[in-house]
Amino acid sequence: MDIVRCSLQLLSLLFFFISSLCVSGTESRLPKLGAVRKNIRPGLQFASDNSVSSDLVTFYYTQTLDHFNYKPESYTTFQQRYVINFKYWGGARASAPIFVHFGAEEDLDYDIRGVRFLVDNAPRFKALLLYIEHRYYGKSKPYGSSEKVYKNASSLGYFNSAQAIADYAAVIIHVKKKYSASNSPVIVCGGSYGGMLAAWFRLKYPHVALGALASSAPILYFDDIAPRQGYYSIVTKDFKEASETCYQTIRRSWAEIDKVASKPNGLSILSKKFKTCKPLKKTFELKDYLDSIYAEAAQYNDPPEYPVSVVCGGIDGAPSRTDILGRIFAGVIAYKGNDSCYDMDEYKYPDETYLGYRWQTCSELVMPIGHERDSMFQPEPFNLADFVKGCKRLYGILPKPHWITTYYGGHDIKLILHRFASNIIFSNGLRDPYSSGGVLENISDSLIALSTVNGSHCLDIQAAKPSDPYWLVQQRKTEVQIIEGWISKYYTDLLEYKDKNGAR
Amino acid sequence: MDIVRCSLQLLSLLFFFISSLCVSGTESRLPKLGAVRKNIRPGLQFASDNSVSSDLVTFYYTQTLDHFNYKPESYTTFQQRYVINFKYWGGARASAPIFVHFGAEEDLDYDIRGVRFLVDNAPRFKALLLYIEHRYYGKSKPYGSSEKVYKNASSLGYFNSAQAIADYAAVIIHVKKKYSASNSPVIVCGGSYGGMLAAWFRLKYPHVALGALASSAPILYFDDIAPRQGYYSIVTKDFKEASETCYQTIRRSWAEIDKVASKPNGLSILSKKFKTCKPLKKTFELKDYLDSIYAEAAQYNDPPEYPVSVVCGGIDGAPSRTDILGRIFAGVIAYKGNDSCYDMDEYKYPDETYLGYRWQTCSELVMPIGHERDSMFQPEPFNLADFVKGCKRLYGILPKPHWITTYYGGHDIKLILHRFASNIIFSNGLRDPYSSGGVLENISDSLIALSTVNGSHCLDIQAAKPSDPYWLVQQRKTEVQIIEGWISKYYTDLLEYKDKNGAR
Secondary structure (H helix, E strand, C coil), rough: CCCCCCCCHHHHHHHHHHHCCCCCCCCCCCCCCCCCCCCCCCCCCCCCCCCCCEEEEEEEEEEEECCCCHHHHHHHHEEEEEECCCCCCCCCCCCCCEEEECCCCCHHHHHHHHHHHHHHHHHCCCCEEEECCCCCCCCCCCCCCHHEEEEEHHHHHHCCHHHHHHHHHHHHHHHHHHHHCCCCCCCEECHHHHHHHHHHHHHHCCCCCEEEEEEEECCCCCCCCCCCCCCHHHHHHHHHHHHHHHHHHHHHHHHHHHHHHHCCCHHHHHHHHHCCCCCCHHHHHHHHHHHHHHHHHHCCCCCCCCHHHHHHHHHHCCCCCHHHHHHHHHHHHHCCCCCCCCCCCHCCCCCCHHHHHHHHHHHCCCCCCCEEEEEEECCCCCCHHHHHHHHHHHHCCCCCCCHHHHHHHHCHHHHHHHCCCCCCEEEECCHHHHHCCCCCCCCCCCCEEEECCCCCCHHHHHHCCCCCCHHHHHHHHHHHHHHHHHHHHHHHHHHHHHHHCCCC | CCCCCCCCCCCHHHHHHHHHCCCCCCCCCCCCCCCCCCCCCCCCCCCCCCHHHHHEEEEEEECCCCCCCCCCHHHHHEEEEEEEECCCCCCCCCCEEEEEECCCCCCCHHHHHHCCCCHHHHHHCEEEEEECCCCCCCCCCCCHHHHHHHHHHHHCCCCHHHHHHHHHHHHHHHHHHHCCCCCCCCCEEEHHHCHHHHHHHHHHHCCCCCCCEEEEECCCCCCEEEEEEHHHHHHHHHHHHHHHHHHHHHHHHHHHHHHHCCCCCCHHHHHHCCCCCCCCCCCHHHHHHHHHHHHHHHCCCCCCCCHHHHHHHHHHHHCCCCHHHHHHHHHHHHHHHHCCCECCCHHEEEECHHHHHHHHHHHHHCCCEECCCCCCCCCCCHHHHHHHHHHHHHCCCCCCCCCHHHHHHEEEEEHCCCCCCCCCCEEEECCCCCHHHHCCCCCCCCCEEEEEEECCHHHCCCCCCCCHHHHHHHHHHHHHHHHHHHHHHHHHHHHHHHHHHHHC
16 A cells, blocks of 8 residues: 555644743643644555656656745745656647646655546546645755755745745746656646645736645644644544444543543553553653544545544543553554554654745744644644744744735635636545545535545555445546546637637 | 926936947937926926815825845835825715726826826726825835935845735725725725736736726737837837828938038037037937937827917928928927926936836836837937846846746737736727737727727826816726726626625
């Protein structure tokens, strides 16, 4: 099974800052990665991708650092990586399509391996495949090495979504010119944060992309359009639906952890009980680790394994006399495998995804996700003031929590876009906690919401497998049909346009 | 008669740089202002605007200097002026509309006095009137005084259209919030460069503006979408249509100037003949002055005077034995009035409009307007390489001639926008030289081209007058009807949306 290549890193980051404030002994949230990158369960490994890589050609584009400024320093350039698979392309003469994958908060290599929807369907469309790496990730770093890049707000300032999609526009225009493909329709695609970029790109650059497939893109999780409890209420629902007893066990476990911790040597008891690699210093470390496991299992609750059921299988399947924390640990073992010890820091390793996305949430991507009431977690509401303080402390700058809706919109989206824009698929799996910030209702005939009741985060853009359930097969089929519809309408328009204006 | 408040400054600027290169004795273009600001003919004065100003309230918004960067210095703010006329507003409760005028390359006071279409129609719509000044003009200068602002590329870097329309979004959102007018539909309006901003704004910020009236907006005069000779071929056509003999006289006059200049004391003869305030140093000064007069007369060829006819009246009406240059001078007198001397520098006074718009053309607004063949002018094609060199020399930075089409599009506009976007009126007068870069054909049912055969630059958004010809009255009427259609459709949508989602 391919590893899920589509993730939003923010869960961890939203709480990072609060922890960095950590005052007066109160427990504070520590970083917690929603990513699966470093959390590969046995069996969840990268597919051997020799079959893919031989078709790929890597290029670098000399990209402008700042598209929106004309200071001399804004003219600084960096090398942006893009990768092309020519294998299936019908060519410029046939105006064959170009499928573009938008890199997100990770090295492009991950996307190429993980997001297989485009490759799976390229032969059918005779499409050129173009993958573009997101600025400040992978091999597309303006200031060279990671440490230097992620150091401070002055070098990070150019690291934002508006600059990133302007990069994508420049690269696509460049590639179309390079291969004389001015008439080839461009379909852009991305998942999670990359899905937001894809949707926003179609809205901002309709002259560059004919349509967008935005998979699991929580474009409404900003500025309190979506409810703050959305994310964790779906995590909770996923567990409750998988098993009521499992849900109850988790719900009760937090107080149980506190109870044990309050005993003499309580942290030491917990450390032993959960086989932590290092002795716990705070209960928060353990709670945060468990929180990350549950969130990740829910977010990537993919068939055929269904990780939530795996965790609950461990919890519910423990011998009948097992106490609550013993069951919780059995859930950890079921999910993580039987290890000699468990690393509580696993979800907060400061790699470039972690560091990069932390910056992005601290500048513009402020998603107010909190543990509110009515979840299986201890209440811990999102606190914007604390978040802002944390960012200020980390980078010396203030987040702009209203910028995303100022630039891209989001409020009253159906009212606004019902008679504006076209050709976007918003695909979601309703078991994905991020679907709470997704577009789940059709906006118009060609701004389509495509949800699956049992789907998870970015499931549709992963590789098709023989074991895929019927509803997933259908979802992908519908996506292909919709995109075919856009393209065939475009070809008709193109012919008419050429007839009127002379061939180009 | 109100002065025309709608202009594009670039004519002068396109040639400035070439002049600053001025090599090997060849005649080079000098600055030449297309504006009428400092070229007020007798009778062409500002209307006394006491009636207007008493209804206006001035505010300042603390605006972000750089919307697309998160460097500490990007958080610098400046005070942006906006002016509101509350007199006609039906109020937030009635969701009464907000009409927004986008300031362009001038002090906002000029716009408020000159662009009267919104005021004329505000009572009918019960609209709030909001005028927003463009950054770096008037009282909205990030770095204080003009000299300081216009000094170099480092302080000018933030001075561009993407930042400007982001400003407008921020101000409109702020005003709507301030007056609890979240449901009030916003119609944005602008002329010439301001018209481009209005059209681009609807494309980029549909969640902020319901529709746009883009008057005389040459959004296709970039990246060689429109032909380079477009502007001057229309100037030529205007004169030819007004009078074939006048056109012939002008066409022959350039060689005549050269002939006289080649005589001993030739420049002195010309200086006397044209009553120049200072002795001519080059024939180019005279040619450039005349060029500016013809361009301006054509661009603002407004009824009831029709300045082209005024110029030609002078040229054709001179006593029958008058020689070519005598006729040309008679045209100058007819247009400018009988003065003691004529200031050849009149069109190149370095005021803030001149300096500001020069920067804008040198950074992003690169319009390749040239004197190509088949005009009544001496051929002098637009030379991008020279233009680029001139900008480099002036500011130390290179223009980005492809950026406008990268960010806003423009190529194949009908193909691209036919099934995307809505609610823009592109109004043009076909006698306006800039109409050669305008949208002159409907793109879809709600992306409407509204041209008048006899119209001039931004004529439709000036004040209605009893002397207005029928076609102009009709053009404005149609504009009003179209905007009414957008708004009434919006109210229907809003009701339906509220019914479904609960009142806000």
